[in-house]
Amino acid sequence: MARDFDARTDATRRDYLKTGTGLLAAGLVAGCSSDSGDDTTATTTTEGTTGTTTENTTASEFPYTVSMAPMGDVEFEAVPETIFTRLTHLAGMAFALGRGNDVNAMHAPAYYDALWNQFTPRLPGVELDWTGLYSSWNVTKEKLYSLDSDVHLADPASVLALDSWDMADIEEIATNISPWFGNHYSHRHTEPPAAYADSYEYYTLWEQFEKVSQVFRDEAKYEALAEIHADVLDRIETDLPDGDRPSVVMGGFSDPSAPYVYNVDTPGFLTAHIRPLDPVDAFGDDVASGSRVDMEALAEADPDVILVFGGLHPSYSMGDIRAALEDDPVAQTITAVQDGRIYPQGGRYQGPILNLFQLEMTAKQLYPDAYGAWPEYTEGPYPDLPSEEQFFDRQRVADIINGDFEA
Template sequence: MSDDTSTTETPTRREYVKYGGAVLGGGLLAGCAGDTGSGTSPEPTETTTTTTETEVRDGTATPADESYSVRMAPMGTVEFETVPERIFTRLTHLAGMAFALGRGDDVNAMHAPDYYHALWNQFTPRLDGVSVDWKGLYSSWTPSKEKLYELDSDVHLADPAGIFALDKWDMGDVREVDENLGPWFGNCYSDTHQEPPAEWAEAYEYYDLWEMFERVASVFREEARYEALAAVRADVLATIEADLPDAGERPTALMAGASDITNPWVYKTESPGFLNAHIRPLGAREALGSDVDSGVKIDMEAMLEADPDVIFVLGGMSPSMDVTAVRETLEDHSVGSRLSAVRNGRVYAQGARYQGPILNLFQLEMTAKQLYPERFGEWPTYEGGPYPELPEDERLFERERVADVINGMV
């Protein structure tokens, strides 16, 4: 990939942020020294030096001269000498992590920013004092190296293996951004446990959403925020697990894309990866048989053969999607109208699979109510607008606590 904006001879601004491992510095191509791809998920590591003064940001004391390091595959161990400020993201699970840490407004790029700005702000009305403005950011699904120089980010919350897989990017480009701008720190193939490019296979490990969030929180020295939100999630999961019906009594379910509901992309609920972080803990039975892959298009006849008790409409909570029209389309369809989920009024809107930790909390609550209303309370009929205002005694987590954590009151 050609680039006229820089040369390797010019001074870099990476003197304060550098890789402690050797993955991008040559070790990857030489055999991936560092990460071994063992499948384990070791804890983040930190190494500190002498502290001479302390800065306070969002109520959190951060030693100004304290270096630290955080490890995550496929990057290896990434060393920092100051907390990053300008944040590049590509996929919204990582933008959502910045948001959860009170850094949402420091994000300068993300995939489909206007869409996800609108979607995230379907949930923020339920969190007092919390907002985010992602409108008009650089849309970074296929970022250019030139644009990354223009953005001049301190950290790139994006998977270097995923960037490498894009057209017009090679290992030299990935390494150049790391050396001249800011480090890569992301992992995208954990979404469905996809195979990474062969060049990165030995360095790769898979993480769940919250394992990844723990590491991202360490990048920003926001471990206390992570611990507080992880405790909220643990309480939600404990509440759910304590009241799940027996496996044989649970409904069958599938997720379907909203854009073409009579010929939808469909997804299984128990597939590995963090895209199912909001639904796999609920233990619904798979509607799709073993002969149907997750992430394929099917027609209404195939949908009727599966005949799910519950259909989750992905993206149905986006302001750009009319979920009522989706339901009516199925009800008016000669085959769709015969589906059990349609006949029983169990076609439900969902938010995003690349969700981040805050949407994950809301979607765990939402999905529990949609699957098991007799156990966790009825989910109100959703016809658009913000996440419904549930009675306080029917909520599975405390909104005020989550808002306080995002706002730095840990």
């Protein structure tokens, strides 16, 4: 569908979209109209992350409906082209579907562009550019009108939680521009705003990815990647050692003396890469996920392993973080520091591709004897592991993202 803003008035598009208005759960319409006349087929050309793919779809396939909490049934007249996002688990799903470069907004785009591109060098022919996008954490209605996106891959409940938004604003955007489609509070199974309490459900990362793939009519890519994900989980389960489990602290160490820490055994997609490995949370119930702790508390927890979120980011120096902990008189008493088991991680709001990499890296970091040792890492992209030590075929994943694969 064409994206010729100069040739199309806002009024025309708004009137068209109103064919599916109503409450969010009643089915909201995305996309733009097509003057197809008596044609029974339509050609959709998508310029995505790695090139252009063309799909022929029959007119009878539109409109189509995808359902996910808290939105309910969402109706689409056409496959969305431009994509608004806030959090990177949803931007990462667009990326996995070959639509990464169709994203027009996200939280901290410069940061996450640099982080995601620590992984793309291991995916032959896959490119991603999120630089210069609108930083959308504190999004405004005016900016959403300006972006005029075909879909808002964002949880309306999380937007409602912003001070400047109310439910009328949420419905206005869904009615006048395009639907919301996202789920944020599945990250740690936290409570949504009261207005959504009765309609909220929690999803795994891959359950949510399946629904996003349905929005873009690209279920084959989801199914192919989900098969790889299942194989990775099977390998982890098969080789997971018996006996004692390592105690782990996972957190942000931009200030090593006062890190933010996250529980490793709580439900939600923030821990989707670590729960299958069954570690022990070093803090137990004493510290809530997302809390900031001092070095004395970290020493008292005495983890066997410290995992550093964002440690793969170019702005981080794992060497400096290790040195800061090794030089601190309190941190020197921590088992993980003494044993040199301080490892980098990727992102908390991981999409499916990062999830595959993070399952592989975390398995090696926690159980080197079972899965092969994680290489010493100080800086640079995700290490280029020998093929026999990889948990999944990089070329296969790249081909799926690029749309060059057989289901």
